Amino acid sequence: MLKINDLQVSVEGNKILKGLNLEVKPGEVHAIMGPNGSGKSTLASVLAGKEDYEVEGGEAIFNGKDLLDMEPDERAGEGLFLAFQYPVEIPGVSMVNFMRTSLNAVREYRGQEPLKAGEFLKLMKEKKSIVELDDKLTKRAVNEGFSGGEKKRNEIFQMAMLEPTLSILDETDSGLDIDALRIVANAVNKLRNENNSFLVITHYQRLLDYIVPDFVHVLYKGKIVKSGGKELALELEEKGYDWIKADVAV
Amino acid sequence: MTNQTLTTNKSQKEKFLNPFTQLGKNGKGMELDIRAKAIEALKDHEIPTRKWEAWKYTDLKTIANRDYQFSGESSLDQITSFQIPDLEADQLVFINGVYQDQFSSLTYNQNLVTISPISELQGEDKSIFETHLGSLINGEEDIFSALNTAYAQEGVFIRVKRGKNAVKPIHIIHISQASEQPLATQFRNLFLIEENSSVEVIESQHSVGEGVSFSNSVTEILVRKNAGVEYVKLQLESDQASQINSTVVYQEDDSRASVFTITMSGETVRNNLRMRLDGQNIESHLMGINLLSGSQHVDHHTEVHHLKPHCFSNELYKGIMSEMSTGVFNGKIHVYPDAQKTNAFQSNRNILLSDTANIYTKPQLEIYADDVKCSHGATTGRLDEEAMFYLRARGIKEYDARIMLIYAFAMEVVDNISIEPVRNFISSLIQNRF
Numbered sequence A: 001m002l003k004i005n006d007l008q009v010s011v012e013g014n015k016i017l018k019g020l021n022l023e024v025k026p027g028e029v030h031a032i033m034g035p036n037g038s039g040k041s042t043l044a045s046v047l048a049g050k051e052d053y054e055v056e057g058g059e060a061i062f063n064g065k066d067l068l069d070m071e072p073d074e075r076a077g078e079g080l081f082l083a084f085q086y087p088v089e090i091p092g093v094s095m096v097n098f099m100r101t102s103l104n105a106v107r108e109y110r111g112q113e114p115l116k117a118g119e120f121l122k123l124m125k126e127k128k129s130i131v132e133l134d135d136k137l138t139k140r141a142v143n144e145g146f147s148g149g150e151k152k153r154n155e156i157f158q159m160a161m162l163e164p165t166l167s168i169l170d171e172t173d174s175g176l177d178i179d180a181l182r183i184v185a186n187a188v189n190k191l192r193n194e195n196n197s198f199l200v201i202t203h204y205q206r207l208l209d210y211i212v213p214d215f216v217h218v219l220y221k222g223k224i225v226k227s228g229g230k231e232l233a234l235e236l237e238e239k240g241y242d243w244i245k246a247d248v249a250v
Numbered sequence B: 001m002t003n004q005t006l007t008t009n010k011s012q013k014e015k016f017l018n019p020f021t022q023l024g025k026n027g028k029g030m031e032l033d034i035r036a037k038a039i040e041a042l043k044d045h046e047i048p049t050r051k052w053e054a055w056k057y058t059d060l061k062t063i064a065n066r067d068y069q070f071s072g073e074s075s076l077d078q079i080t081s082f083q084i085p086d087l088e089a090d091q092l093v094f095i096n097g098v099y100q101d102q103f104s105s106l107t108y109n110q111n112l113v114t115i116s117p118i119s120e121l122q123g124e125d126k127s128i129f130e131t132h133l134g135s136l137i138n139g140e141e142d143i144f145s146a147l148n149t150a151y152a153q154e155g156v157f158i159r160v161k162r163g164k165n166a167v168k169p170i171h172i173i174h175i176s177q178a179s180e181q182p183l184a185t186q187f188r189n190l191f192l193i194e195e196n197s198s199v200e201v202i203e204s205q206h207s208v209g210e211g212v213s214f215s216n217s218v219t220e221i222l223v224r225k226n227a228g229v230e231y232v233k234l235q236l237e238s239d240q241a242s243q244i245n246s247t248v249v250y251q252e253d254d255s256r257a258s259v260f261t262i263t264m265s266g267e268t269v270r271n272n273l274r275m276r277l278d279g280q281n282i283e284s285h286l287m288g289i290n291l292l293s294g295s296q297h298v299d300h301h302t303e304v305h306h307l308k309p310h311c312f313s314n315e316l317y318k319g320i321m322s323e324m325s326t327g328v329f330n331g332k333i334h335v336y337p338d339a340q341k342t343n344a345f346q347s348n349r350n351i352l353l354s355d356t357a358n359i360y361t362k363p364q365l366e367i368y369a370d371d372v373k374c375s376h377g378a379t380t381g382r383l384d385e386e387a388m389f390y391l392r393a394r395g396i397k398e399y400d401a402r403i404m405l406i407y408a409f410a411m412e413v414v415d416n417i418s419i420e421p422v423r424n425f426i427s428s429l430i431q432n433r434f
């Protein structure tokens, strides 16, 4: 599904990712953990196609295609979804209009007919209930006046609408209380199947109690320095990152 | 040297004015005394240059150096493409400044309202028109208002009678169809909104063909006690069309006025809008959109005069400038010593879509009362990159994402227009612009 080879990325002249390798197969859930500033969001943004990032080497192959050569909207069409760490507010663009435009754009890319108004609203309703997103929120402009937690749930709502095959969740759990965390995890688990994969970026082991990963990777100073099974997350929770840092220093 | 410059200016002014004096001979129905005074006033006014503070960013040389003609001739056999879909309105159509009876439709009830081209005014309406003409703009202001007062060829008189409402909105349609020679028109409106009455007026300007045109128009709006007016100007001419457009709104106690200026084209456009809040508990809204491309140049000069206490004014102008276009915004709020408890807000926000587009924005607050709430702010930026990326990451193509954001930006103004078909019309213009 996704194969990243020796990815090197810099921002404003600073090298952030320094040769990152990762392979995600269909149906797998990978967790990426690591201290602040290690490059987790950079990885997510580069995969989603954000412009500020300069790819200086390596490649990312998504379903056999060169991901880094595609426009952000093409990547979404191909089935990639990024749940943003900091979702942006877009005044004046209503949630409904945004979601309809987005869904129909993705459908068009996938060679599907646009949804009829009735079908669309029905789908909205169904997916909203999965993340328990208030009707009041979908009547507003995109993310406008949403609380931190509501923004995160809105990301997962959009994910459920667009039915991606690879979802990248960038610290979707941060700022969520335990109930919201459960809602988000349930939504992810509902989408989880043998075809859909997830890249779950998180700071805390907590989320991984609910979304149980197949693999856990530690990203530190722009490289994956350690990989393991779900027990690695527990170990990190217990011991912190210092032992990893020490390992790397050696 | 100085002498020579003076002569050049003088002859340039005369050359510019000359064709208009010819036109004035045909101008019908306007009270003569005020015209004579304006002709006198013209002698003292000069064509503004960029050395004048109020004209710092707008160059009139090109406009002033053309050899204009006036022509009512037109090849149009229908005007439906200039109508606003689904808008049921009393409609007056003018081609090159000349009233077109066959394209107009007036079905108003005479007990409620008078809606008439000035050339056809008679009886009581004519005398009421003449009594009020020039009460807000009389030619002393500048060369353009003097020129208009002296030689305007036509205009619209609207009088909404005391305690009545004009049931349908009124749509004034201007179509310019210039031939080889540059075309000039001079238009003069007077709207008299009597006590406890209200009206909605849409005035749209369009071009046919690519000929060069210039219009110099003046609109006076008197809003009596507890009356209301919504006036929407749609400036949709070609980018060969220039204009000077001066509007003064005078408001009495408890009145409401909203003026929208939606400018989507124009070679050189100057809009002067002045609101005089001469009563208590008045509400005034001034709103505008510049949606410009090419080398279009649009200059808004607005003034809000708070003369009495307890009034509210709200001003929001938004500019979206692409390519090499230029927007100018100069907004003045003047709060007089009597005008305690004034609430006056002003905001000018701009998006530049290219490196070569320009905006010059200048707010001016002159506040002579102490118990007031006033604010102003101006912002200029690019399209929000973060928002662009968010939309594109959701599968929306770059082009569509841009339109979505521009549209959202502009709709903050458009949403304040109360007539739904007009709102829909403007939003489709914005969406189809790209």
Ligand SMILES: Nc1ncnc2c1ncn2[C@@H]1O[C@H](COP(=O)(O)OP(=O)(O)O)[C@@H](O)[C@H]1O
Residues within 6 Å of the ligand: A011, A012, A016, A034, A035, A036, A037, A038, A039, A040, A041, A042, A043, A052
């Ligand atoms: N747009 C940017 N401009 C400049 N520096 C950036 C930008 N984005 C990230 N960085 C820098 O890159 C490094 C990695 O950041 P990030 O990927 O956000 O880390 P993480 O998500 O792991 O906390 C940090 O040092 C951060 O300051």
Ligand SMILES: [Mg+2]
Residues within 6 Å of the ligand: A040, A041, A042, A085, A170, A171
């Ligand atoms: Mg991050």
